[in-house]
Each structure stands twice: as C-alpha cells, then as structure tokens.
Amino acid sequence: MKHNNLKAMGMEKGQLYETIISSMSTNGRKNAAPIGVLCKSEEEVVVYLYQGSHTHKNISNSDYFVVNLTTNPLLLTECTLGDFPADYFYEFKGNPVLKENDAFFISRVIKKKELVHKNELGSSPMTVVTAKVEEIVKNKKVIRPLNRGIYAVIESLIHFSRLEIGDAKNRENLYHKIKEMDRVVRRVGSASEKKALQEIMDAIHEKYNNLDEKK
Numbered sequence: 001m002k003h004n005n006l007k008a009m010g011m012e013k014g015q016l017y018e019t020i021i022s023s024m025s026t027n028g029r030k031n032a033a034p035i036g037v038l039c040k041s042e043e044e045v046v047v048y049l050y051q052g053s054h055t056h057k058n059i060s061n062s063d064y065f066v067v068n069l070t071t072n073p074l075l076l077t078e079c080t081l082g083d084f085p086a087d088y089f090y091e092f093k094g095n096p097v098l099k100e101n102d103a104f105f106i107s108r109v110i111k112k113k114e115l116v117h118k119n120e121l122g123s124s125p126m127t128v129v130t131a132k133v134e135e136i137v138k139n140k141k142v143i144r145p146l147n148r149g150i151y152a153v154i155e156s157l158i159h160f161s162r163l164e165i166g167d168a169k170n171r172e173n174l175y176h177k178i179k180e181m182d183r184v185v186r187r188v189g190s191a192s193e194k195k196a197l198q199e200i201m202d203a204i205h206e207k208y209n210n211l212d213e214k215k
C-alpha cells in the first residue's frame with residue numbers, strides 16, 4: 001500500500017523542516033541540497049527556492065523532486081559544502097534518492113509562483129513551489145524530521161543560564177544571541193516553542209531592564 005500522509009513521518013501542518021532535496025537535471029545529473037520544506041497539509045508541501053541553484057533549475061525543468069529526511073550531521077554538511085558524487089544516489093521509479101536517509105517522499109509539482117523575498121540581506125527573487133506528496137518510503141520505524149525550533153529553545157536556555165556569569169558586556173552578548181533565537185522560533189517554531197521563548201524573554205526583561213537601551 002502506498003503511503004502519502006506526512007503525519008506518518010511526524011510532519012505537522014504549518015511546520016518547516018530541514019531536509020535534503022534531491023532532483024535531476026534534464027541531462028540526468030543527480031543533485032542534492034539542504035532545503036527547508038513547509039508542511040502545508042497532510043499531503044502537500046511548499047518549498048521556497050532561491051533562484052540560481054541547481055535545485056531551482058532542476059525543479060523548474062521537472063515536475064518531480066524527492067525530499068530526503070535525515071538527522072545525519074555529516075550528510076547535511078557535505079551536501080552544503082559540495083556536490084555529492086553519483087554513487088550517493090539510486091533511482092526510485094525514475095527519481096533520484098539518497099542511498100542514506102531515514103525516510104523520503106516523492107513530490108509532484110502542482111504550482112509555481114515567482115516572488116521577491118526581502119530581508120536584512122536585501123531582495124532575492126524566489127520561486128515558491130507547491131507539491132503533492134505522491135509516495136512516502138520509511139526506512140526507520142521512528143522518523144525525527146528536523147525543525148530548528150527546539151534547538152533554538154535549548155540554545156536560549158543555555159545562554160539564559162549564563163547571564164549571571166561575567167560582566168555587563170557578556171550579558172549583552174548573550175541577550176543578543178537569545179534575541180536571534182527568538183527570531184528563529186518566531187519564524188519556524190511551534191506554538192509551545194514560541195511560548196517558551198516568550199517566557200525566557202519576559203524573565204530577562206523582568207530581571208534586567210536596560211538591555212534593549214544599550215543596543
């Protein structure tokens with residue numbers, strides 16, 4: 001029986017997960033890159049692709065891509081730092097899949113939209129791709145899709161626990177780091193992770209009332 005419900009992999013509607021997308025060029029070259037995948041519903045995902053990458057080009061020229069889930073830090077790092085050789089992949093029903101993954105799913109593009117994304121780094125043209133989940137393959141019983149929210153909460157708590165150590169300059173640095181974690185959680189965290197960061201920020205503001213003035 002074919003599975004295509006993202007819940008089977010612990011992916012929740014509205015949450016963004018860090019994955020490795022594999023795709024194929026028109027001349028058959030397989031590519032992999034870390035890409036955030038937004039779970040739009042139980043059977044649909046959305047990816048925001050910066051223009052200029054191989055992934056963007058491949059998905060622009062094909063109706064299919066593969067989302068590989070992994071928690072292997074080296075796999076994530078190596079595909080960020082360079083290109084995987086062809087023997088890192090195999091073909092599943094004509095789609096390029098990473099040989100090492102905890103789970104993967106085949107996604108079929110159903111909508112593409114161009115937009116300009118503006119942030120502190122400037123404006124970048126992006127393509128927003130909506131895709132339907134066609135088939136899920138689980139290679140592990142328990143899948144842990146990566147979302148940055150919980151890591152941001154843990155980092156914030158560690159910074160928080162160090163606020164009392166050192167001088168005012170140290171406190172400012174730690175507060176700056178916690179504010180960055182707060183930004184991450186607001187963008188990609190769950191409701192409880194957002195609440196956790198809010199509680200941390202409230203506790204800081206209660207204890208130290210002049211941190212924002214110094215920035």
Ligand SMILES: Cc1cc2nc3c(=O)[nH]c(=O)nc-3n(C[C@H](O)[C@H](O)[C@H](O)COP(=O)(O)O)c2cc1C
Nearest residue numbers: 018031032033034035036048049050053054055080
């Ligand atoms: C954890 C992580 C998440 C990323 N998410 C995205 C994303 O959602 N969209 C995007 O266009 N690039 C994203 N990137 C950047 C691409 O992976 C990067 O541009 C990569 O070089 C593209 O490789 P390619 O040219 O082989 O496709 C992400 C990078 C990392 C490390």
